[in-house]
Amino acid sequence: MILTRRAIMQIGAGAAVAAGLTPFMASAKKYDDALAEFTGGAEVIDGEIELTTPEIAENGNTVPVSVAAPGAAMIAIFADGNPEAEVAVFTFGPLAGSQAASTRIRLAQTQNVIAVAQMGDGSFRRVAREVKVTIGGCGG
Amino acid sequence: MATGVKPRVRAPKTATPGEVVVLKTLISHPMESGQRRDSDGNIIPRSIINRFTCTYGGETVIEMELHGAISTNPYIEFEAKVPASGEFVFTWYDDDGDVYEERAEVTVA
Numbered sequence: 637m638i639l640t641r642r643a644i645m646q647i648g649a650g651a652a653v654a655a656g657l658t659p660f661m662a663s664a665k666k667y668d669d670a671l672a673e674f675t676g677g678a679e680v681i682d683g684e685i686e687l688t689t690p691e692i693a694e695n696g697n698t699v700p701v702s703v704a705a706p707g708a709a710m711i712a713i714f715a716d717g718n719p720e721a722e723v724a725v726f727t728f729g730p731l732a733g734s735q736a737a738s739t740r741i742r743l744a745q746t747q748n749v750i751a752v753a754q755m756g757d758g759s760f761r762r763v764a765r766e767v768k769v770t771i772g773g774c775g776g
Numbered sequence: 777m778a779t780g781v782k783p784r785v786r787a788p789k790t791a792t793p794g795e796v797v798v799l800k801t802l803i804s805h806p807m808e809s810g811q812r813r814d815s816d817g818n819i820i821p822r823s824i825i826n827r828f829t830c831t832y833g834g835e836t837v838i839e840m841e842l843h844g845a846i847s848t849n850p851y852i853e854f855e856a857k858v859p860a861s862g863e864f865v866f867t868w869y870d871d872d873g874d875v876y877e878e879r880a881e882v883t884v885a
Contacts, residue, residue: 639873668855697847697848698847698848699847703854704858715845718842718845719811720809720811720843720845722843722845723843723845723846724840724842724843724845724846725841726838726839726840726854727838727839727840727841728837728838729831729835729836729838729839730835730836731831731832731833731835731836731837731838731856731857731858731859732837732838732854732855732856732857733796733797733798733837733854733855733856733857734796734854736853736854736855737838737852737853738851738852738853738854739840739846739847739849739850739851739852739853740824740846740850740851741845741846741847742809742844742845742846742847743845762793776881
């Protein structure tokens with residue numbers, strides 16, 4: 637693993653032992669950061685939203701994903717094993733027919749796809765689904 | 777620079793008042809994530825559509841923020857409420873500053 641300057645900065649002085657940080661850990665941290673940015677550090681409760689993904693994606697370049705969270709103002713989708721954890725953020729307007737959307741995403745490897753919804757009352761809900769990826773979608 | 781970008785939208789032509797209609801959009805775009813390397817090992821620069829919006833009669837239906845993990849030729853499906861006759865305006869915003877727009881009129885009877 638080649639450590640970029642940024643990666644070294646992130647690891648910090650006290651964690652020099654973590655130089656062997658695996659790519660998995662590195663990306664998991666990016667998901668935590670991305671989640672914290674979306675929720676502003678608020679508590680996230682599991683459940684009450686729907687996330688539809690295939691169990692196995694033969695081609696990680698185009699994985700269909702549907703999310704539905706009745707009463708949500710915003711829904712964010714994250715992929716915790718991608719180089720960049722953020723995938724998409726949907727914001728629903730007054731004319732939205734439902735708080736639901738579908739799209740197609742890239743997954744670099746087998747990982748969790750996570751949907752986090754900000755509900756109308758400001759609370760956050762989360763659901764995660766593991767997707768097994770046969771061929772990764774980030775061009776090796 | 778993204779070339780050959782072509783937005784496509786499927787929306788109903790007619791609806792009943794207050795009906796919830798399904799909208800399907802597809803835009804041909806490479807969505808280069810900035811993670812890939814070419815055969816010489818150089819990173820291919822990121823070039824994606826980073827934002828999408830849909831309005832009906834000037835009111836927002838949905839806004840979407842897109843990241844590099846959205847597939848080539850972004851497909852977006854969602855639902856909208858149509859209170860009266862009007863026009864959907866679909867807008868895609870490219871990293872390079874380009875804006876692509878597509879419209880669909882709906883007659884409510």
